[in-house]
Amino acid sequence: xxxxxxxxxxxxxxxxxxxxxxxxxxxxxxxxxxxxxxxxxxxxxxxxxxxxxxxxxxxxxxxxxxxxxxxxxxxxxxxxxxxxxxxxxxxxxxxxxxxxxxxxxxxxxxxxxxxxxxxxxxxxxxxxxxxxxxxxxxxxxxxxxxxxxxxxxxxxxxxxxxxxxxxxxxxxxxxxxxxxxxxxxxxxxxxxxxxxxxxxxxxxxxxxxxxxxxxxxxxxxxxxxxxxxxxxxxxxxxxxxxxxxxxxxxxxxxxxxxxxxxxxxxxxxxxxxxxxxxxxxxxxxxxxxxxxxxxxxxxxxxxxxxxxxxxxxxxxxxxxxxxxxxxxxxxxxxxxxxxxxxxxxxxxxxxxxxxxxxxxxxxxxxxxxxxxxxxxxxxxxxxxxxxxxxxxxxxxxxxxxxxxxxxxxxxxxxxxxxxxxxxxxxxxxxxxxxxxxxxxxxxxxxxxxxxxxxxxxxxxxxxxxxxxxxxxxxxxxxxxxxxxxxxxxxxxxxxxxx
Amino acid sequence: xxxxxxxxxxxxxxxxxxxxxxxxxxxxxxxxxxxxxxxxxxxxxxxxxxxxxxxxxxxxxxxxxxxxxxxxxxxxxxxxxxxx
Numbered sequence: 001x002x003x004x005x006x007x008x009x010x011x012x013x014x015x016x017x018x019x020x021x022x023x024x025x026x027x028x029x030x031x032x033x034x035x036x037x038x039x040x041x042x043x044x045x046x047x048x049x050x051x052x053x054x055x056x057x058x059x060x061x062x063x064x065x066x067x068x069x070x071x072x073x074x075x076x077x078x079x080x081x082x083x084x085x086x087x088x089x090x091x092x093x094x095x096x097x098x099x100x101x102x103x104x105x106x107x108x109x110x111x112x113x114x115x116x117x118x119x120x121x122x123x124x125x126x127x128x129x130x131x132x133x134x135x136x137x138x139x140x141x142x143x144x145x146x147x148x149x150x151x152x153x154x155x156x157x158x159x160x161x162x163x164x165x166x167x168x169x170x171x172x173x174x175x176x177x178x179x180x181x182x183x184x185x186x187x188x189x190x191x192x193x194x195x196x197x198x199x200x201x202x203x204x205x206x207x208x209x210x211x212x213x214x215x216x217x218x219x220x221x222x223x224x225x226x227x228x229x230x231x232x233x234x235x236x237x238x239x240x241x242x243x244x245x246x247x248x249x250x251x252x253x254x255x256x257x258x259x260x261x262x263x264x265x266x267x268x269x270x271x272x273x274x275x276x277x278x279x280x281x282x283x284x285x286x287x288x289x290x291x292x293x294x295x296x297x298x299x300x301x302x303x304x305x306x307x308x309x310x311x312x313x314x315x316x317x318x319x320x321x322x323x324x325x326x327x328x329x330x331x332x333x334x335x336x337x338x339x340x341x342x343x344x345x346x347x348x349x350x351x352x353x354x355x356x357x358x359x360x361x362x363x364x365x366x367x368x369x370x371x372x373x374x375x376x377x378x379x380x381x382x383x384x385x386x387x388x389x390x391x392x393x394x395x396x397x398x399x400x401x402x403x404x405x406x407x408x409x410x411x412x413x414x415x416x417x418x419x420x421x422x423x424x425x426x427x428x429x430x431x432x433x434x435x436x437x438x439x440x441x442x443x444x445x446x447x448x449x450x451x452x453x454x455x456x457x458x459x460x461x462x463x464x465x466x467x468x469x470x471x472x473x474x475x476x477x478x479x480x481x482x483x484x485x486x487x488x489x490x491x492x493x494x495x496x497x498x
Numbered sequence: 499x500x501x502x503x504x505x506x507x508x509x510x511x512x513x514x515x516x517x518x519x520x521x522x523x524x525x526x527x528x529x530x531x532x533x534x535x536x537x538x539x540x541x542x543x544x545x546x547x548x549x550x551x552x553x554x555x556x557x558x559x560x561x562x563x564x565x566x567x568x569x570x571x572x573x574x575x576x577x578x579x580x581x582x
Contacts, residue, residue: 240515270557
C-alpha cells in the first residue's frame with residue numbers, strides 16, 4: 001500500500017463528508033434537494049458544470065488514449081468541450097426560463113404529461129446507468145491501486161460514499177463537492193502539465209519531439225481509433241449532442257436564479273474545459289515521452305494496470321508517491337462528485353417523474369423525498385452490479401456510450417420541444433422511443449457488447465456508437481408522426497413561453 | 499426582456515461548431531495521411547494537432563462572441579425598458 005497517497009486520499013474523503021454535513025443542514029425542502037434551491041451563482045455553477053463534464057474519463061481515460069493511440073486522444077479530449085456550445089447557445093437560457101427541477105418539467109410544457117414523464121424517466125435512467133458504470137469502473141481501478149483492495153470492495157466503497165452524500169446532502173452537497181473538485185482537477189492538470197514542461201525546458205515542441213522519439217511518428221498521426229465516415233459521424237454526434245441530453249447536466253441550469261446566470265455558467269464551463277483540453281494535450285504527450293521507456297510503468301509496450309493508468313503513472317514518475325496520492329485523490333473526488341450528480345438525477349427521475357406517472361398518485365413533498373432516497377439506494381445497487389460486467393473497458397468509451405444514448409433519445413425530444421412548433425405528443429414519444437430502442441439495440445449488436453462481451457466473431461451493427469443510425473431516426477420518426485397526428489389543446493398542461 | 503424562442507444567431511453558432519467538429523472527424527476518417535503530415539519539413543508536429551488546437555480556439559471564440567453579443571443585446575433591452 002502507498003501510505004502518503006492513501007493519507008491524502010482519506011483526507012479528501014473527510015473534506016467531502018464535511019461538505020455534506022454542512023449541506024445537509026441546508027437541505028430542507030424538495031427544491032433544495034434537487035436544485036440547491038436555485039441559489040447557486042453563475043460562476044459557481046460554471047465550475048460545477050465543468051465538473052460534470054470533466055469526469056474520470058476526461059483525466060484518466062483521455063490520458064490513457066493519448067498513450068495508446070497518440071493524436072486520437074486529442075479527438076476524445078475534445079469530446080468534453082464540443083458538447084458545451086450546444087448547451088450554451090441552445091439550452092442555457094431556454095431551459096432556465098421553462099424548467100423547474102428536471103428535464104421532464106420542460107417537456108411537459110409542450111407534450112402531455114403522463115407519457116412525457118414515463119418516456120423521459122425511462123430514457124434518463126438508461127443513460128444514467130451507462131454513465132454511472134463508466135465512473136464506477138474508474139473508481140474501482142483507483143481504489144484498487146491506492147489501497148490494494150479488490151475491484152469489488154472498491155466499487156462498493158464508492159457506492160456507499162455516494163449514497164451518503166446524496167442521501168443526506170442532496171444537490172447542495174453534490175454541487176459543492178463538484179465545485180471543489182472542479183477547482184482541484186484543473187489545478188492538478190495545470191500542475192501536472194507544468195511538471196511535464198519543466199522536464200523539457202518549457203517548450204511544448206520539445207515534448208512532442210520526445211514523444212515522437214519514444215513512441216514513433218505514429219503518435220502524431222490520427223486514425224487508429226476513428227475509422228470510416230460512419231464511425232466518425234457516430235462519435236461526433238454523440239460527443240456534441242450527448243451532453244445536451246444528460247439529465248444531471250441539464251439539472252444544473254435549474255440551480256441558478258435566472259437565465260443570465262444560466263448563460264454565464266455555461267460560458268465559464270466552456271472556458272474552463274478548453275483550458276483543461278490544452279493541459280491534457282501536454283499531459284498526454286508527456287506520458288508518451290516520459291513513461292514509454294520506463295520498465296517501472298510499461299511492460300512489453302503496455303501500461304501496467306491498463307490504459308486508464310497513464311495519468312497516475314505519470315504523476316508517480318514526476319512527483320513520487322505524494323503527487324500520485326494527490327492526483328489519485330483528485331481523480332477519485334472527480335468520480336465521487338460526478339456519481340453524486342448522476343445519482344441525484346436518477347433519484348429525481350424516479351420520484352419526480354416515474355413514481356407519480358406510474359402510480360397515478362401525486363406524491364406530496366415528504367413522500368417524494370422519501371421515494372427519491374429509496375431510489376438513490378436502488379440505483380447504486382444496480383449500477384455497482386453492472387460495473388462488474390464492464391470492468392475491463394476503457395472508461396472513455398463507456399461514457400461516450402452514455403452520450404450516444406442521450407443524443408439519440410432525450411436530446412431529439414428536447415430539441416423539438418424547444419424549436420419545432422408542430423410537435424405532437426404522439427410524435428415526440430414515438431420518436432424518443434425509436435431513438436432509445438435503436439440506440440440500445442445497436443449498442444448490444446455492436447462491437448463493444450456483441451463481440452467484446454458476448455464473444456461473437458463479428459458485430460451486426462458495425463460502429464462503436466449507434467448515433468449515426470439512432471439520432472436521425474429519432475428526429476425522423478418524431479417529425480413524421482407529428483405531421484400525421486394532431487395535438488389536441490387539452491393534452492398540454494402549460495403553454496410554452498414564446 | 500422576452501426573447502423569441504428561436505433566434506437565428508443561436509442556431510448559426512451551433513451549426514458553425516457542429517460543421518467544424520464533424521468536418522474535423524470526417525477528415526480524420528477519410529484523409530488521415532493529410533493530417534499525419536508534419537507542418538514543416540523536419541518538424542514533428544502534424545496538421546492533425548494543429549486542427550485539434552484550432553477546434554479548441556474556435557469553440558472558445560464563438561462562445562465568447564455569442565455571449566458578448568447576448569449581453570450587449572440584454573443591456574440594450576434593459577436600457578430601453580428603463581427609459582419607458
